[in-house]
Every structure is written in structure tokens, then in C-alpha cells.
Amino acid sequence: MFDQINRHVTKCTNLSTEELAYFNSILQYRPIPKKTILLHEGDICNFEAYINKGCIRNYYIDENGFEVTLQFAIEDWWVSDIASFQDHTPSSMFIETLEDCELLILSPQTKEDLMARVPKLERVFRLMVQRNLAVLQRRLFKTISTSAREKYLDFLKRYPTIPQRVAQHYIASYLGISPEFLSKVRTKIARK
Amino acid sequence: MFDQINRHVTKCTNLSTEELAYFNSILQYRPIPKKTILLHEGDICNFEAYINKGCIRNYYIDENGFEVTLQFAIEDWWVSDIASFQDHTPSSMFIETLEDCELLILSPQTKEDLMARVPKLERVFRLMVQRNLAVLQRRLFKTISTSAREKYLDFLKRYPTIPQRVAQHYIASYLGISPEFLSKVRTKIARK
DNA sequence: ACATTTTCTTGTCATAGATCAATGCCCGTA
DNA sequence: TACGGGCATTGATCTATGACAAGAAAATGT
Numbered sequence: 100m101f102d103q104i105n106r107h108v109t110k111c112t113n114l115s116t117e118e119l120a121y122f123n124s125i126l127q128y129r130p131i132p133k134k135t136i137l138l139h140e141g142d143i144c145n146f147e148a149y150i151n152k153g154c155i156r157n158y159y160i161d162e163n164g165f166e167v168t169l170q171f172a173i174e175d176w177w178v179s180d181i182a183s184f185q186d187h188t189p190s191s192m193f194i195e196t197l198e199d200c201e202l203l204i205l206s207p208q209t210k211e212d213l214m215a216r217v218p219k220l221e222r223v224f225r226l227m228v229q230r231n232l233a234v235l236q237r238r239l240f241k242t243i244s245t246s247a248r249e250k251y252l253d254f255l256k257r258y259p260t261i262p263q264r265v266a267q268h269y270i271a272s273y274l275g276i277s278p279e280f281l282s283k284v285r286t287k288i289a290r291k
Numbered sequence: 292m293f294d295q296i297n298r299h300v301t302k303c304t305n306l307s308t309e310e311l312a313y314f315n316s317i318l319q320y321r322p323i324p325k326k327t328i329l330l331h332e333g334d335i336c337n338f339e340a341y342i343n344k345g346c347i348r349n350y351y352i353d354e355n356g357f358e359v360t361l362q363f364a365i366e367d368w369w370v371s372d373i374a375s376f377q378d379h380t381p382s383s384m385f386i387e388t389l390e391d392c393e394l395l396i397l398s399p400q401t402k403e404d405l406m407a408r409v410p411k412l413e414r415v416f417r418l419m420v421q422r423n424l425a426v427l428q429r430r431l432f433k434t435i436s437t438s439a440r441e442k443y444l445d446f447l448k449r450y451p452t453i454p455q456r457v458a459q460h461y462i463a464s465y466l467g468i469s470p471e472f473l474s475k476v477r478t479k480i481a482r483k
Numbered sequence: 484a485c486a487t488t489t490t491c492t493t494g495t496c497a498t499a500g501a502t503c504a505a506t507g508c509c510c511g512t513a
Numbered sequence: 514t515a516c517g518g519g520c521a522t523t524g525a526t527c528t529a530t531g532a533c534a535a536g537a538a539a540a541t542g543t
Binding site for chain 2: 165167169181182185191192218222224226230232235237238239240242243244245275
Binding site for chain 2: 503
């Protein structure tokens with residue numbers, strides 16, 4: 100059950116058996132059914148969840164009720180609203196399971212304890228956030244500078260497994276285009 | 292000369308006088324004239340720079356030669372291409388001074404040393420990156436979900452001092468709209 | 484297997500914003 | 514004081530994408 104997450108965490112540092120055991124002991128295992136909203140806008144995010152199995156997205160809802168998907172997360176990813184989690188401030192996003200999931204969860208307190216007891220993990224988490232940031236920077240750039248078609252093709256290249264797992268209108272909301280237009284883009288691509 | 296950066300760094304942790312002294316001793320002071328390109332696409336970013344004075348932007352150039360400004364940075368901010376800096380991989384962005392600047396610089400090696408010697412700073416830098424990430428998440432959301440007008444008004448609210456310091460076409464490239472259209476948006480706002 | 488809901492497609496029309504071109508402005512340099 | 518080069522503005526088109534509507538297809542539960 101912890102194999103996957105342990106491999107993940109030790110990718111960029113090495114931990115002793117005791118450290119790993121401690122780490123695993125504080126993770127809370129939670130199976131969650133699909134279509135469950137784990138975090139509502141306005142809530143304070145009290146989890147940082149490693150996905151052992153399943154698929155999750157987090158998204159915003161704008162003033163007109165339109166959803167903007169910030170991220171899809173699948174096996175071996177973490178999901179959270181870091182800002183809300185860190186500062187205990189109300190979140191402005193939603194987090195929702197798209198499939199039945201198995202999660203390994205850190206609460207703010209256990210994470211603090213963990214960092215205090217295994218300081219090496221501070222670095223691991225920093226690197227994780229950095230990677231996240233780099234990915235998001237690139238995405239903003241692409242969002243601003245390319246057409247719907249290119250964004251979709253780029254998405255397929257980077258996340259080839261996602262389209263088989265989630266409904267297309269979610270992908271549209273990730274790309275920042277309407278579902279109808281995504282459909283048109285797809286038929287055009289298919290025709291060629 | 293180090294007052295500002297020391298206040299900045301001790302905002303979320305407290306360091307002993309020796310730790311601070313060590314930190315300051317490894318910072319490299321560099322005055323840089325305006326319009327200097329500090330990092331070219333393809334280069335490996337070998338600095339993480341704290342801005343003591345001045346204004347900097349980093350930006351991408353797309354396949355059609357259009358610039359997309361990722362970020363303006365002024366006093367009390369850090370600039371770098373973290374991904375390139377961390378992994379020693381070629382950067383895909385440019386970093387350019389917009390005014391004469393005074394920088395305090397970390398190289399990858401000195402940063403490693405610093406982290407090893409003052410582990411508390413690991414946390415400080417993680418929090419910095421997290422904050423960055425949260426800001427960028429919000430920006431992506433706004434970029435996707437709002438009109439040029441709203442984005443501009445939002446920009447004015449969040450960064451009220453920037454417009455006085457940088458040319459308008461830079462702001463347009465930050466907002467992801469053409470300079471001409473920004474001009475039109477502005478006149479419309481002014482008329483009301 | 485059927486009914487109901489959700490998702491996807493296709494068409495028409497509307498619009499925010501891009502592109503291009505022309506003009507004037509400001510500012511640094513000689 | 515004049516001149517040249519970037520900037521900003523304005524107006525006239527053009528285009529990618531959105532909005533709406535209706536139907537087809539696929540998924541879901543009973």
C-alpha cells in the first residue's frame with residue numbers, strides 16, 4: 100500500500116527505514132467514491148492527498164458559473180489547495196474525485212510534525228512545488244500564446260491517458276475553451 | 292544593504308545573528324544597467340536574484356516572435372527560472388532588467404551550501420515558491436475566465452505601482468492581449 | 484432492456500480581440 | 514533646435530472562438 104508513495108518520496112532524497120516507517124504511520128488511508136467533492140470554495144483545505152488510485156480534478160467557478168479546471172491529478176500525484184492548506188485561509192477552489200479513489204492523506208498538523216521530525220522532506224516538498232510551478236508557468240504561456248487546436252494537441256501529448264478517463268467537457272474547461280468548440284476542433288483534427 | 296532582504300527572509304522564520312551573517316556573506320551584490328538581458332532562452336539559469344532596487348521582467352517568446360511576459364518583479368522580489376536553476380536544464384525564458392537594478396544573487400552552489408548550513412531556510416524557500424504558485428494559479432484562472440478589461444483592472448489593483456514604471460506594451464504582453472487593444476480598453480475605461 | 488440523464492456533435496449567428504495601417508507624441512542624441 | 518526611433522492611439526477590417534439551439538449518442542441506474 101505504501102510502496103508507490105515511498106518510491107515517489109525517495110526519488111529525490113534517501114530516508115532511513117525508521118523515517119519511512121514514521122512517514123507511513125502518519126498517512127491516513129481513505130477510499131473515496133467518485134463524484135465526491137473533497138473541498139468546496141470557502142472551505143479551509145485540511146488535506147494534502149497523495150493519489151494511490153483514481154482521478155481527481157480541482158477547479159474554480161467564475162462569476163458566470165463557468166468552471167475552469169486547474170488540474171487533473173491521477174496516480175502518483177498530490178492534490179490540495181496549498182495556499183489554503185498552508186495558511187488556513189478559505190479556499191477559492193473546488194476539489195472533486197472523478198473516479199473512485201484511494202488516497203493517502205496528510206493534515207496540516209501531521210505535515211508540520213513530519214517536517215519537524217524528518218527535515219529532509221522539507222526539500223522533497225519544495226522540489227515538488229517547484230516542479231508544479233514550472234509546469235504551470237509553461238501552461239500559462241501556452242494558454243496565452245496558442246490556438247485552441249494547439250492547446251488540445253499539446254494536452255494530448257502531455258497527458259495521453261487523461262482523455263480516456265475523463266469527460267471531454269472537463270478537458271475543454273482545462274483548455275479554457277467551450278465544450279462545443281473542443282468538439283469542432285476534434286472533428287477537424289480527425290478529418291485530416 | 293542587507294536590511295531589506297534580511298527582513299524579508301526572517302518574516303517566516305527566525306535566524307540567529309550568525310546565520311544571518313553567513314547568509315549575507317554568500318550573497319553577491321550586482322548593480323545592473325537597464326535593458327540588460329540576464330538570461331536568454333537556451334541558457335542555463337545560474338542565479339536566483341533578490342531585487343534590492345529596480346524592476347525586472349521575465350518573458351517567453353512564442354513561435355511567431357511574440358513576447359509573453361510571465362512576471363514583473365520589483366523591490367523585495369526574487370527572480371529566476373527556478374526549473375532551470377534547480378535542474379541545470381536550458382531555460383525557455385528570458386529575464387531582462389527594465390530599470391537600473393541592484394541585485395543580491397545566489398548561485399546554485401551557494402544555495403545548496405546555504406540550505407545545508409541553515410536548514411531552516413529550506414522552509415522559507417518552500418513557502419516562497421508556494422506563494423508564487425498560488426498567485427500563478429489565480430492568474431491562470433483570471434486569464435482564462437475574464438475579459439481584457441477585467442484583467443487590466445485586476446492588474447491595476449494588484450500591481451498599482453507597475454504601470455508607472457513600465458511601458459504599456461509590456462503590460463499588454465503580461466495580460467495576453469495586443470498593445471493596440473490595451474490602448475482601446477484604457478480609453479474606454481477613462482471615458483466612463 | 485428501458486428510461487433517464489449526461490455527454491457529444493453540428494449548424495448558425497454574434498463578438499471580443501487581432502491585425503494592419505496611418506498619425507502623432509515623446510524623448511534622447513547630435 | 515532639429516531629428517529619428519520607439520510608443521501610444523485610432524480606425525477599418527478580419528478571424529477565432531463563444532453562445533445558443535437541437536439532435537444524436539453514450540452512459541447510468543432500475
